[in-house]
Amino acid sequence: MGNEEAVFFSRVLTELTLSFHIIYATIGVGVPLMIMIAQWVGIKKNDEHYILLARRWARGFVITVAVGVVTGTAIGMQLSLLWPNFMELAGHVIALPLFMETFAFFFEAIFLGIYLYTWDRFDNQKKHLLLLVPVALGASFSAVFITIVNAFMNAPQGFDIVDGNLVNIQPLVAMFNPAMPTKVAHVVITAYMTSAFVLAAIAAFRLLKGSNHEYHKKALFLTMKLGLIFSIGAAVIGDFSGKYLAEYQPEKLAAAEWHFETEGEAPLMLYGVLDGQEVKYAIKIPYALSILAHSDPTAEVIGLNEFPEDEIPPLYIHYLFDTMVMIGMFMILISGLYWLGRHLRWQFIHSRWYRWLIVAGGPLTIIAIEAGWWFAEVGRQPWILRDIMKVPEAATTSGHVDTMLYLFAALYLVLGVGSVVVLRRMFRNNPVEREIADREAEAIEGNRKGGDHR
Amino acid sequence: MSLEVLGITVLMTFLFGYIIVGAIDFGAGFFNAYSLLTGKERILTNVIQRYLSPVWEVTNVFLVFFFVGMVGFFPSTAFYYGTTMLVPLSIALILLAIRGSYYAFETYGARGHKGYSFMYGLAGLLLPASLSIVLTISEGGFIDMVDGQPVLDYGALFTSPLTWSIVFLSIAATLYISAVFLTWYADKAGDRDATELLRKYALIWSLPTIITAGGIVWELRSHNAEHYNQLLGLWWMFALSGALFIGTVYLLWKRHNYGLAVWLLIGQFALAFYGYGIAHYPYLLYPHLTIHDSFTNPAMATALIIAFILGLGLLIPSLYLLLRLFLFNKDYVKGRKKDEHA
Numbered sequence: 001m002g003n004e005e006a007v008f009f010s011r012v013l014t015e016l017t018l019s020f021h022i023i024y025a026t027i028g029v030g031v032p033l034m035i036m037i038a039q040w041v042g043i044k045k046n047d048e049h050y051i052l053l054a055r056r057w058a059r060g061f062v063i064t065v066a067v068g069v070v071t072g073t074a075i076g077m078q079l080s081l082l083w084p085n086f087m088e089l090a091g092h093v094i095a096l097p098l099f100m101e102t103f104a105f106f107f108e109a110i111f112l113g114i115y116l117y118t119w120d121r122f123d124n125q126k127k128h129l130l131l132l133v134p135v136a137l138g139a140s141f142s143a144v145f146i147t148i149v150n151a152f153m154n155a156p157q158g159f160d161i162v163d164g165n166l167v168n169i170q171p172l173v174a175m176f177n178p179a180m181p182t183k184v185a186h187v188v189i190t191a192y193m194t195s196a197f198v199l200a201a202i203a204a205f206r207l208l209k210g211s212n213h214e215y216h217k218k219a220l221f222l223t224m225k226l227g228l229i230f231s232i233g234a235a236v237i238g239d240f241s242g243k244y245l246a247e248y249q250p251e252k253l254a255a256a257e258w259h260f261e262t263e264g265e266a267p268l269m270l271y272g273v274l275d276g277q278e279v280k281y282a283i284k285i286p287y288a289l290s291i292l293a294h295s296d297p298t299a300e301v302i303g304l305n306e307f308p309e310d311e312i313p314p315l316y317i318h319y320l321f322d323t324m325v326m327i328g329m330f331m332i333l334i335s336g337l338y339w340l341g342r343h344l345r346w347q348f349i350h351s352r353w354y355r356w357l358i359v360a361g362g363p364l365t366i367i368a369i370e371a372g373w374w375f376a377e378v379g380r381q382p383w384i385l386r387d388i389m390k391v392p393e394a395a396t397t398s399g400h401v402d403t404m405l406y407l408f409a410a411l412y413l414v415l416g417v418g419s420v421v422v423l424r425r426m427f428r429n430n431p432v433e434r435e436i437a438d439r440e441a442e443a444i445e446g447n448r449k450g451g452d453h454r
Numbered sequence: 455m456s457l458e459v460l461g462i463t464v465l466m467t468f469l470f471g472y473i474i475v476g477a478i479d480f481g482a483g484f485f486n487a488y489s490l491l492t493g494k495e496r497i498l499t500n501v502i503q504r505y506l507s508p509v510w511e512v513t514n515v516f517l518v519f520f521f522v523g524m525v526g527f528f529p530s531t532a533f534y535y536g537t538t539m540l541v542p543l544s545i546a547l548i549l550l551a552i553r554g555s556y557y558a559f560e561t562y563g564a565r566g567h568k569g570y571s572f573m574y575g576l577a578g579l580l581l582p583a584s585l586s587i588v589l590t591i592s593e594g595g596f597i598d599m600v601d602g603q604p605v606l607d608y609g610a611l612f613t614s615p616l617t618w619s620i621v622f623l624s625i626a627a628t629l630y631i632s633a634v635f636l637t638w639y640a641d642k643a644g645d646r647d648a649t650e651l652l653r654k655y656a657l658i659w660s661l662p663t664i665i666t667a668g669g670i671v672w673e674l675r676s677h678n679a680e681h682y683n684q685l686l687g688l689w690w691m692f693a694l695s696g697a698l699f700i701g702t703v704y705l706l707w708k709r710h711n712y713g714l715a716v717w718l719l720i721g722q723f724a725l726a727f728y729g730y731g732i733a734h735y736p737y738l739l740y741p742h743l744t745i746h747d748s749f750t751n752p753a754m755a756t757a758l759i760i761a762f763i764l765g766l767g768l769l770i771p772s773l774y775l776l777l778r779l780f781l782f783n784k785d786y787v788k789g790r791k792k793d794e795h796a
Contacts, residue, residue, distance in 0.1 A: 059562065066558030069511060070551035073518055077547055080525055084536030091529030092750055096757045099526045103765035106515045110772045113508035114779055117786075134772070171757040397603045398540040411548050415555050422559045 024068035030195025086394035108138025193230035201362025246293030481632020487575025530748035594740030691729035
């Protein structure tokens, strides 16, 4: 296998691993926060339903965490296995956040174990709630640190290269690079948003499938409300990200928007097809790109023609950008209407078709996460370290990457199917109605015996 | 102590931590599957599940910690080991993924699913073998430099007696460490049948462990003379390690103080592990890479060590809490507390 093939297969394998991992990782970052909020609401309102909600979410969460952990280990090691030259260089500058990420992960792992096995140990539920704080913090901070590493790849700084040698290394400057604030904020908040909508989709689905229990209604309202807050936050930070791109990575923004000539009053293109440099059948929103880039409808936006041809990312990222933004907007609309409808007593939000829309929101937000990451990653092609190292220089020279790709593809298939099967079985065999009945029977039994263990 | 030596000492400590907790974990998975096969699951499964459930995720972190720290402190290892280890480490990753996720699937999702338990047990036995390849390669002689790029010589690797000695040691040691630990745990739980069975496994696996360990030293004499001579210079560490081994076996034989037996076991492996590591100094990959020429820049090293100290400030109390709640808590171990998991 020549080097070109090794590069190709390394890229495919990395993309496959990451695309699979982020489904579980996103849930892993967002769901602990949701569990924490549900438990807190339950304690505050003294409502057993919310506590049970937290408990059932936690149970499903264990399965997703397991897959998230093992695929995260895979990508962690694959960075060195597939991109040894990159890691050798980057290790000198960016090892610090990578290292800190493992601490956050460690912290989360310890307290998740404790949390899961002490459900009935404390007399006071508040103590149990406290155990969730390090879990949620650890989860969010691993996202923060690992995104810092990714931000560094987009905006490397904190070192100088003199005659091919790295000098003047400043680890903290490398961490706090210009891409970091918007990237980290966007990743964390969209993880919360996605988790909220995935959980909302489950509640809506149970309601559609015949259960009319108060429990699911409470779950739906809570998650839609949280989803609304986080999706508005995601949109605002997304706007900041656009401004970051215009300033620091104009070629990514220009490729996303098929913006070829540098000009002012730039319109935003939605969909369409590309014919040479001509955009056909697109929906044009006048001035919107200038506003997105500089908050000024007449501001000049740098076009693709300013860049050498071999440093331009593939133009299909336009569709990824559109997909991400459209889904984001759609989710704000759905959850906003739901929230308004609850207050203004609109009946249609309880109709079957509206609930189906909410169900669709779960997979859609996951698609948006994927599209967003593909856009961010493909958008910095051909660089692995922008302006410093191109992807082919970073890849391994090993001749076995293709075989490994097939092995890992089979693995992810098995893990994906396995996790879905187990999760379905877990909740189908123990619907909430039965669990509530069981717990009540248990409590009565406990009282009769006179010894209340809780 | 120079920063390099401090760095490698820290990493070795984490690797040692992984070897112990990993071995307990891998061995437990194997014994669990084996007990299903031989119809003894009623004896073992309870004890094993009680110990494993709250800690399975933590075990994995030790490994992640080690390899992330390795690339952080010694970035050149990414170049040499990353390029050459693609196949063995990818296989290890796949086994790890099967193990981790199927443990969760079996424990939380589909209790008593035999297929899951077998996958889990088998993967656990193959994992130490695939990971131990790294140790073999670090001895040198399996990597050729072609056009400035390292290439692994699979033919030499698979025909070398050293490779197979290390593989056998990793498997025997895994089962031995795990059985000794679980004997103590079962004894603490007051589970007499499990204690007896595990004690038997521990005694069975003690012999192959010590024989293969001795065999490796002998192999090294012809494979890497420099390492062998340095090993001889540290003979007292290995002698002490051997004495502790005899102590562990004696205590097991006499059914006496299993807690002390576990500590002697940890001491035995610590002495052998650090002795082996110190004798390898200064090479990370003989003869291509030493800890000095692969070490990261001083600014990053300092930053990493500060992060490390702060991180440990968080970790040690948390780990202590975990151990107190689940390992040293009599009620939990005996299953008296109402600790049904979520």
